[in-house]
Amino acid sequence: MRVSRLLLVTLRDDPAEAEIPSHRLLLRAGYIRRVSSGIYAYLPLLWRVLQKVSRIVRDEMDATGALETLLPQLQPADLWQRSGRWAGYTAGEGIMFHLHDRQGRELGLGPTHEEVITALAADLLQSYRQLPVNLYQIQTKFRDEIRPRFGLMRGREFIMKDAYSFHADEDSLRQTYAAMDQAYRRIFARCGLRAVAVEADSGAIGGSASQEFMVTAEAGEDLILTSADGRYAANQERAVSLAPEARPLASVPLAELNTPGLASIEDLCKVHGFDPSQTVKVLLLLARFAEGRPQPLLVCLRGDQQLNEVKLANAVSAAAEPAASGLLEIAPISPEQLQAEGLAPLPFGSLGPQLGDGVLAGARSWHPRFLRLADATASALPLFVCGACRPDTHLVGASWSSLGAQADWTISTVDLRNAQPGDACLHDPEQRLHAARGIEVGHIFQLGRKYSQALEASFTNESGQNEALWMGCYGIGVSRLAQAAVEQHHDGQGICWPVSIAPYEVVVVPANTEDPTQAQLAESLYTTLQEAGVEVLLDDRSERAGVKFKDADLIGIPWRVVVGRGAAAGQIELVERQGSLRQDLAAAELLTVLLPRLEQGRRGLAEQPT
RNA sequence: CGGGAUGUAGCGCAGCUUGGUAGCGCACUUCGUUCGGGACGAAGGGGCCGCAGGUUCGAAUCCUGUCAUCCCGACCA
Structure with missing residues (x-):
């Protein structure tokens, strides 16, 4: 190709709208143009890059025996209603663009394809003899992101490779999952990317095991924690570790402490000489669901630990009353919300785990009892400092039994804390966790039978019985990968494409x-x-x-x-x-x-x- | 949606405080000189000053509203 005919339009100055190097360079070098927030035109040079990435993806997927297909982007609401995801994906902070056709039927613009593919599988797959099968496609996905960001990094329209596998049993699923893991490593390596596989949360997709592939780069949106020996790597959302030992609290009888104006752990510790690890902090949150009434949460953490909201959301989904489904959000309870519910104000700066359900009595719409959760580090404290549930008053020398746990209320112990860089690893306490930033370019899931059961996708097994299919799904953000490559391969002069994906x-x-x-x-x-x-x-x-x-x-x-x-x-x-x-x-x-x-x-x- | 910022030529910006009818650099067009790391000179073209109201003799500038974009948080490939 002659450059004179290439429609090469490069910019000498950095566009003001771009913050991170890869976004700036893609704009300056004439690879992309923004059409609207999170919506980009892929110019001819970038299209060649995307085609090359796609070719590598195809090559490796085909090598595993996967079949390329192409599914509709326009999807009927009833499919999503059957899987139970319509409300969660369209209401509240849902990310699915949705619309009505001329007959008034509801449709969604595909953010992902579990529903369509599972319905198709229900139609096509009848016998164990057809299994396993793995279908994939490379196409544009639509997601009404809450905040589009950084060019192609988080667009509202982006190119994705998504694959879905179907199996007669869990063992077969595990085999394909492992094959995808290997294929993904080859794909990223062939694209010239340094990528690391990490344990991940499954998020809205659901299912059991899942693993993300992170391209390491400063501008990455995710924090990943790895052990120096390379045996453990996880997204912070998911990561587990050993918390530092708590400083023991001197054994004193349970006593009240007057603490005017000390509403934070930090202030309390500074003035009275406690260590944060000797305290229990109590967070009051409200979980809202697509179906079912809002659930007030009382969450206890050791004072020096940070809440991991992903772990909390998972715990809440698992523990919520049966009528509640489709967790939409968890947010702190505000004094205004209490008032709106017709409830009395609460002493927010000095709450303790013993706060009774009585404070919720008469709530207009909320569930009248707290869902009580404590992180293991808090549950393990024999003696601690906490709020007295009265303004300007704390308790010293409290214990779970002295506060009345098991008697008036029970609290479930779960892992709710954020693992931190420097924490000791579970697999070897001598190993410490190190932090790095990463861009998620791929994610593989073992879905299990969540979708096949919801959408009644079953097959006949060897003994003639009908069984729900086992499923896995496997995504790669093709357009994000292209930008991640720039993020990892650039210098002061511009982009340094790996040969394999260079235009x-x-x-x-x-x-x-x-x-x-x-x-x-x-x-x-x-x-x-x-x-x-x-x-x-x-x-x-x-x-x-x-x-x-x-x-x-x-x-x-x-x-x-x-x-x-x-x-x-x-x-x-x-x-x-x-x-x-x-x-x-x-x-x-x-x-x-x-x-x-x-x-x-x-x-x-x-x-x-x- | 909460918090912060910005909208003036294709890109980067000044002008706004103190109202008087728009300017700089790059890019673009033509001509000449130059020719191995974003050349120089000359002459040009291009602007609903985001949009709508208001104040005023007069608004890019002051006021109100609105839209858009970007950044921080919740979402995810």
């Missing part, structure tokens, strides 16, 4: 187009490279050399062939975008020198074939 592999730059010798040699090398199967650009623009070099660096073409002063003597210069290689050589030797290196680059970080 073009080589750019031939005649330093001076006016010089016929240079122009002719450049043309001839351009042809030679094309004939050798190389994806090559010829920068035939009548720009000065500096402009062409700057643009080549900015758009990140991995190899540059400069045809300059040495052209008359048949000498050219070969420059690698990333790294330091820069060598003069005879034009006739170009293929001999370049092709082996290109071939290596095309494999990305994947192992050499043996």
Whole structure:
């Protein structure tokens, strides 16, 4: 391709709307244009990148025996009602774009495809003989993100590869899950990305085991915690660790402490000389559901620990009354909300675990009893400091039994704390957790039978019995991956694409187009490279050399062939975008020198074939 | 949705405090010189000052409303 015909529009200044390097560079180098918040046009250069990523994804998926398909983006509401996800995905902070057709029927724009594929499986899959089967597609997904961000990183419209596998039993599911794990590692390696697999929360998708693939980069939205020995890696949402030991509280009889104006753990400890690990803090929250009444929560944590909201949401979903389903949100209870419910004000700065359900009596819409949860670090404290449930008063030397646990109320112990960098690991307390930031580019799930049961997708097993299908699902954010690659591979001059996903592999730059010798040699090398199967650009623009070099660096073409002063003597210069290689050589030797290196680059970080 | 910020030419910005009818750099067009790391000179073209009301003889500038975009939080590939 000739650069003069490429519609290459590069910007000299950083666009004000972009914050992180990859977003800035994709805009500056002419890869994307914003059409609306979270909605981008993929310009020709980016489309080539996306196609290359897709090709690698296809290649590896096909190699596992998965079948490519293409499912509708416009999906009927009733499918989602049957799976129980319509309300959660459309009401409140739901992310599904939805609309009515001319008949008044409700439709959603597919944010994911479990419902469609499962309905299809129910139709197509009858016998264990057809199993296992794994279907995948690469298409645009629509999600009305609460906050679109960072260009392609979190768009409202984005390209995703999603795969769904169906199995006769859990063991078969585990095998395909493992095969996907391996395929994903190869995909990211072939794309030239350093990615790490971490244990993950399953989120709204549901199911049991799940694993995320993170491209490590400063701008990543996720915090990942890993052990130095590499045996443990998890998203902080999910990570478990050993909390630091609590400082023991001197054994004193239960006593009240006057604490005017001390409404935070920090102030309380500062004034009275306690350590935060000697205190129990109590959070009052309200869980709202798609179905069922709001549930007040009383959550206890050791004073030095932080609440993990994902763990809390999972615990609440598991423990909520049967009538409640589709957890929408959990938020702190405010004095205004209490008033709206017709309830008396509560002493928020000095709450204790012993706060009785009586304070909820007469609530207009809420469940009249607290769901009481305590983190294990709080439950394990023999003696602690906590609020007395009266303004400006705390208790010293409290214990769970002295407060009346088991008698007037019970509290469930669950893991609710955030694991922190520096915490000891469970698998080996000598190992500490280290933090890194990551961009989630892939996520694989063992779904189990959640969707197949809801949508009645069953098959006949070997003994003639009908059984619900076992399912797995496996996603890769293709457009996000492209931007993640830029985030991981750039420098002060621009993008440094890995060869395997670069829009073009080589750019031939005649330093001076006016010089016929240079122009002719450049043309001839351009042809030679094309004939050798190389994806090559010829920068035939009548720009000065500096402009062409700057643009080549900015758009990140991995190899540059400069045809300059040495052209008359048949000498050219070969420059690698990333790294330091820069060598003069005879034009006739170009293929001999370049092709082996290109071939290596095309494999990305994947192992050499043996 | 809560908190913060910004909307002036394709991009980056100034002008707004103190109202007088819009400017700079880059990009674009033409000509000339230049030609290995974003050249120089000359001459041009391009603006509903986000939008709508209001105040005023007069509004980019003051007031009110509204829309859009970005950042921090909840969501996720």
